[in-house]
Amino acid sequence: MYEAHFGLNQPPFSLSPDTALFVRLDDHEACYQLLTHVLDTGEGFLKVVGDVGTGKTILCRRLLRFLSDDEAARNRFYSVYIPNPMLSPVGLYRAVGRELGLESPRPSDNAALLEHINQQILNLAQQPRGVVIVVDEAQSLPPATLEALRLITNLETEQQKLVQVILFGQPELDELLDQNRFRQLRQRITFAHYLKPLSRTAVRQYLDFRLTQSGYNGPTLISDRSIKRLHQLSGGIPRMINVLTHKALLSAFADQRRQLNPGDFDRAWRDSKPEPTRLHSRLALIAATSALILLALVSAWSLL
CATH class of the missing domain: 1.10.8 (Helicase, Ruva Protein; domain 3)
Known part of the structure; x- marks a missing residue:
């Protein structure tokens, strides 16, 4: 609507995570460099935590674009993207299997699906290519599914991890990981970055x-x-x-x-700013009326 008026060729402040508009801010750039460093060194787990709207999704998209567009990264890694983590363990294994090229895994129980996935990961390692699993909105992972994700990362050789996991999530992710049942997983998270608001x-x-x-x-x-x-x-x-x-x-x-x-x-x-609901408006009116009545009673009492 206003683009021609200001001499713009596109809306500059769309809410969609357009990587062409990724700004190399100090904090976001430091996070991106950490992400690529972790991939390069073969660390098992990394988490990126930030409040709503701090730029996690565009960082996630930039990382995925690097993994798909950079020739060296493409030859070294096979990326698996989980945008909706509200999955059961079986649902997670099926999603990972599809991303790894297993069109329709037949097994329906967790153990058989995990074995099927592990075999495919071992096949990819012969190329050699490691697997990077990127999970967005990771704070929404059900506990059982998070444990299923940890089991996938158990696969490794004497030289290296065959699966790396990067979790992008809101601060509630820390609350989830603080549960005692995930103490093994916490030990594997060797790097973490907390996104801050902009100066x-x-x-x-x-x-x-x-x-x-x-x-x-x-x-x-x-x-x-x-x-x-x-x-x-x-x-x-x-x-x-x-x-x-x-x-x-x-x-x-x-x-x-x-x-x-x-x-x-x-x-x-x-x-x-959200408009107050009718209920909130009524409550505010009742509170104001009560305050006026109380004030009138106090004034009348003082005159006695």
């Missing part, structure tokens, strides 16, 4: 890169005062930055302005 400087870098990649070539579109306000409202969370900046661009476009101001982000914030 104000990083917010500027994030916005400028996405605008430039989307075709913007003009004077400063978002002033320092506006950046400060955006940082305050978004808390430095990339997803909220995308939502608020998209709506702020719409606000400026509606006024036919070519620069965003703090008021645009205030409007975007008000528009993004």
Whole structure:
């Protein structure tokens, strides 16, 4: 809607995880370098933890793109992507089997499926290629399925692990792993990275890169005062930055302005806040009425 007005060739703040718009922020770049280092050294488990909207999914997609597009990585690793971890152990084994090229594994019990998968992993190791299992939203893994995933990683030779696992999850992932039943798995997680919200400087870098990649070539579109306000409202969370900046661009476009101001982000914030439900509104009205009645009683009492 506003692209032509601002000289853009695409929406710069879409919520879809477009790796072409991946910004090499210090924290995200450090996480990506850790991911590739862990793959290179053959460590068994790695976890990436971040709150909602901090950029886990786009990091996950960038890693998967590296594994599929980089020739050296493609020759060395066979990637398995589990985007929906709400699976039973049998469901997990079937999903992994399909990703490994086992079209329709016949066995239906856990042990037989695991043996079928292990044999395929051993076959791939002859090429030689290791298997990388990437799990997004890993905090949603049922405990039994997480244990099933651990059993897949038991396969190894005297020289190396044949299966590596990278878990992307929200902070609840740590709560899941803290259970005593997963103490063996915790010992295998040799590296972890915790994604942090963006600083104000990083917010500027994030916005400028996405605008430039989307075709913007003009004077400063978002002033320092506006950046400060955006940082305050978004808390430095990339997803909220995308939502608020998209709506702020719409606000400026509606006024036919070519620069965003703090008021645009205030409007975007008000528009993004959830409306109170009727129940909440009634409760608020009851509370206010009760407070007025109590105040009137206190005033009347003081006059006696």
